[in-house]
Amino acid sequence: AQSVAQPEDQVxxxxxxxxxxxxxxxxxGNPYLFWYVQYPNRGLQFLLKYITGDNLVKGSYGFEAEFNxxxxxxxxxxxxxxxxxSALYFCAVRVPSGGYNKLxxxxxxxxxxxx
Amino acid sequence: NAGVTQTPKFQVLKTGQSMTLQCAQDMNHExxxxxxxxxxxxxxxxxxxxxxxxxxxxxxxxxxxxxxxTTEDFPLxxxxxxxxxxxxxxxxxxxxxxxxxxxxxxxxxxxxxxL
Numbered sequence: 766a767q768s769v770a771q772p773e774d775q776v777x778x779x780x781x782x783x784x785x786x787x788x789x790x791x792x793x794g795n796p797y798l799f800w801y802v803q804y805p806n807r808g809l810q811f812l813l814k815y816i817t818g819d820n821l822v823k824g825s826y827g828f829e830a831e832f833n834x835x836x837x838x839x840x841x842x843x844x845x846x847x848x849x850x851s852a853l854y855f856c857a858v859r860v861p862s863g864g865y866n867k868l869x870x871x872x873x874x875x876x877x878x879x880x
Numbered sequence: 881n882a883g884v885t886q887t888p889k890f891q892v893l894k895t896g897q898s899m900t901l902q903c904a905q906d907m908n909h910e911x912x913x914x915x916x917x918x919x920x921x922x923x924x925x926x927x928x929x930x931x932x933x934x935x936x937x938x939x940x941x942x943x944x945x946x947x948x949x950t951t952e953d954f955p956l957x958x959x960x961x962x963x964x965x966x967x968x969x970x971x972x973x974x975x976x977x978x979x980x981x982x983x984x985x986x987x988x989x990x991x992x993x994x995l
Contacts, residue, residue: 774920801984808884808970808986809923855922865930867913867938868984872922 767792767860771871778846778878786841786874788856797859798839799868800830804852812854815839826850846878882906886971886987893961893994901956901990903971909985911974912954913938914946916967917989923970929954930976961994968992 769790778784790796797816801809813824820832830841841854856871887902905912913928915938925938929948943965945957954973958965968991972984 771922806988808972808988809984810986811983814983862936865911865936867925867928869925869939870915870923872920 767858768869769798769856769858769871771854771856771874773874774872775875775877778876780848780878780880781845784843784846784850784876784878786854786856786876788839788841788871790837790839790856790858792858792860796832796837796839798830798832799857799859800824800828800839800841801855801857801870802826802852803855803873809855812841846876848878848880851876851878884971884973884985884987886969886990888990889988890991891993893958893992895961895963895994897961899958899961901958901969901971901992903954903956903987904952905954905971905973905985906952907973907975907985908951909973910951910976912948913972913984914944914954914956915970915972916940916965917970918967926956926969958992963994966992966994 799814800812803809813822815822815832823829828843853873855873857868859866884905910931914926915923917923924940927946929935935946968989970989971987974984
């Protein structure tokens with residue numbers, strides 16, 4: 766089955782330190798991968814996507830993600846964390862479905878950035 | 881711009897009751913979908929639609945019905961509510977179900993409790 770996995774329920778980081786939120790995927794064919802962020806009591810917001818090309822993808826709010834085909838990973842990164850980055854982060858993969866496409870999400874990782 | 885509007889924001893039901901969660905978007909998006917969010921399980925796709933009159937099942941469709949009579953509206957019906965349907969429900973839309981699907985626009989969610 767095509768899926769994404771986020772192995773960490775929570776990631777704790779000190780403000781100013783680099784952060785990494787992990788994601789691995791299992792899909793047939795070329796993967797189309799995405800990161801979304803959810804702030805408290807809000808819907809999800811699109812952060813970035815990987816379709817093809819450069820393995821390092823830059824997105825909103827200073828986030829970037831690194832695609833690694835050999836390790837089937839798509840980790841989210843930021844060089845210097847902010848307290849305001851504290852939120853729930855979801856990795857997602859686009860999968861074909863009956864001639865169309867749909868997004869399948871991981872379980873989510875809660876990022877806590879401490880002052 | 882209103883974007884994706886979900887109503888109600890909160891709802892409490894008794895087991896066996898039926899209700900409809902409303903979702904409307906004003907962006908002329910072809911693709912609309914419903915997800916439920918449960919702790920530790922991330923977002924799971926319930927149903928989706930690629931245009932007026934076209935709907936299909938997602939990962940967890942049992943107990944839910946949808947219809948798409950207009951481009952703007954995509955209501956989700958709970959036929960006979962069960963405690964297992966206690967969850968937060970999100971509606972999301974996108975320009976189409978092809979290459980643009982990855983940038984989903986989410987509503988703010990409906991928190992449903994079934995007693």
